[in-house]
Amino acid sequence: MAGILFIISAPSGSGKSTLVNELRSNVKDLQFSVSYTTRQPRGSEQEGLAYHFVSREQFEAMIAADDLLEYAEVFGNYYGTGRGPLKEAFAQGKDMLLDIDVQGAAQVRHKMPEAVSIFVMPPTPEILERRLRNRSRAEGKVDEEVIARRLAKAKHEIENYHSYKYVLVNDELNRAVEDLTAIVKAERYHREGRAEPGKASDGVQRVLHLAEACRQQNAAPRLQPALKAFDVPLHPAPEAAASGIS
Numbered sequence: 467m468a469g470i471l472f473i474i475s476a477p478s479g480s481g482k483s484t485l486v487n488e489l490r491s492n493v494k495d496l497q498f499s500v501s502y503t504t505r506q507p508r509g510s511e512q513e514g515l516a517y518h519f520v521s522r523e524q525f526e527a528m529i530a531a532d533d534l535l536e537y538a539e540v541f542g543n544y545y546g547t548g549r550g551p552l553k554e555a556f557a558q559g560k561d562m563l564l565d566i567d568v569q570g571a572a573q574v575r576h577k578m579p580e581a582v583s584i585f586v587m588p589p590t591p592e593i594l595e596r597r598l599r600n601r602s603r604a605e606g607k608v609d610e611e612v613i614a615r616r617l618a619k620a621k622h623e624i625e626n627y628h629s630y631k632y633v634l635v636n637d638e639l640n641r642a643v644e645d646l647t648a649i650v651k652a653e654r655y656h657r658e659g660r661a662e663p664g665k666a667s668d669g670v671q672r673v674l675h676l677a678e679a680c681r682q683q684n685a686a687p688r689l690q691p692a693l694k695a696f697d698v699p700l701h702p703a704p705e706a707a708a709s710g711i712s
C-alpha cells in the first residue's frame with residue numbers, strides 16, 4: 467500500500483513540536499523526516515534527532531546536487547528536506563511526516579499534490595508570545611529580538627492557513643493531540659477502504675468525525691476567534707467564493 471506524506475506547518479512557538487511528539491507516541495509506523503538546517507542547535511538538541519546541523523557551504527552543495535525535495539530560508543537560516551529518507555520510506559510503504567514552514571509546504575504540495583497538509587494555529591498572539599517566552603526561558607536564553615521576529619512572522623504564516631487540507635487550533639493540548647491523531651488515522655482509514663459507509667465501526671466513525679471537523683472548509687467555527695485575534699480574514703469556502711457569496 468502506498469505511503470502517505472503528511473506535512474505539518476505552524477508559526478514558531480505554536481506547539482507543533484509538542485504535538486508531533488505526542489502524535490508519534492499515539493500512532494505506529496509514522497516516519498519523521500529529519501531536516502537539514504544551518505541554524506545552531508538549541509537547548510538539548512542533538513545532531514540527527516531534531517535536525518542534521520550543517521554549514522551554509524554544505525547546504526548549498528546539497529542544493530546544487532538536487533539532494534533536497536524542498537528548502538527555504540527561515541529566520542536567516544536554510545532549512546530543507548532530504549530526498550533520500552522519503553524515497554526509502556515510500557519504497558517500504560511507510561507514511562512520512564514533514565515538519566516544514568509555509569514556503570516548503572507550498573513547494574511539496576506543488577510536487578506532490580496528494581500530500582496531506584495540516585496547519586496548526588496558536589489561539590492568540592498573546593498566548594503565542596507567552597509560549598515563545600516560556601520555551602526560551604526553559605532553554606536558559608530569552609532573546610527579545612528572536613521572540614519579536616517570530617511573532618512578526620506569525621501573521622504572514624497564518625495568512626496561508628487556507629492552503630492546507632486540515633487546520634487545528636492548539637488551545638487545549640489534549641484536544642489538539644486528539645485532533646491531530648484523528649487526522650492521521652482517518653487518512654489511513656480512507657486509504658485502507660475502512661471509511662466507507664457501512665464498513666466503518668463506531669470507533670472508526672468517531673475518528674472520521676473528529677478529522678472532518680478539522681478539514682479547512684469545516685473548521686471555520688473553531689478558527690474564527692484565532693483568525694480574528696491575529697487580524698487575518700476568514701478565507702471564503704470554495705463554494706462561497708465561486709458563487710460570489712461573502
Ligand SMILES: Nc1nc2c(ncn2[C@@H]2O[C@H](COP(=O)(O)OP(=O)(O)O)[C@@H](O)[C@H]2O)c(=O)[nH]1
Nearest residue numbers: 478479501537538540545546547565566567570
Ligand atoms: N521549508 C522547510 N522548513 C523547515 C524544515 N525544517 C524545519 N522547518 C521550519 O523552520 C521553522 C523554524 O524551525 P525551528 O528553528 O526548529 O524553530 P521552531 O519552529 O520555533 O521550533 C519552522 O517553521 C519549521 O517548520 C525543512 O526541512 N524545510
Ligand SMILES: Nc1ncnc2c1ncn2[C@@H]1O[C@H](COP(=O)(O)OP(=O)(O)O)[C@@H](O)[C@H]1O
Nearest residue numbers: 478479480481482483484597601636637638639
Ligand atoms: N496547548 C498548549 N498549551 C500550553 N502550552 C503549550 C501547548 N502546546 C505547546 N505548549 C508549550 O509552548 C512552547 C512552544 O512549543 P513547541 O512545541 O516548542 O513549539 P513549536 O514547535 O511550534 O515552535 C513549549 O514550551 C510548549 O511546552
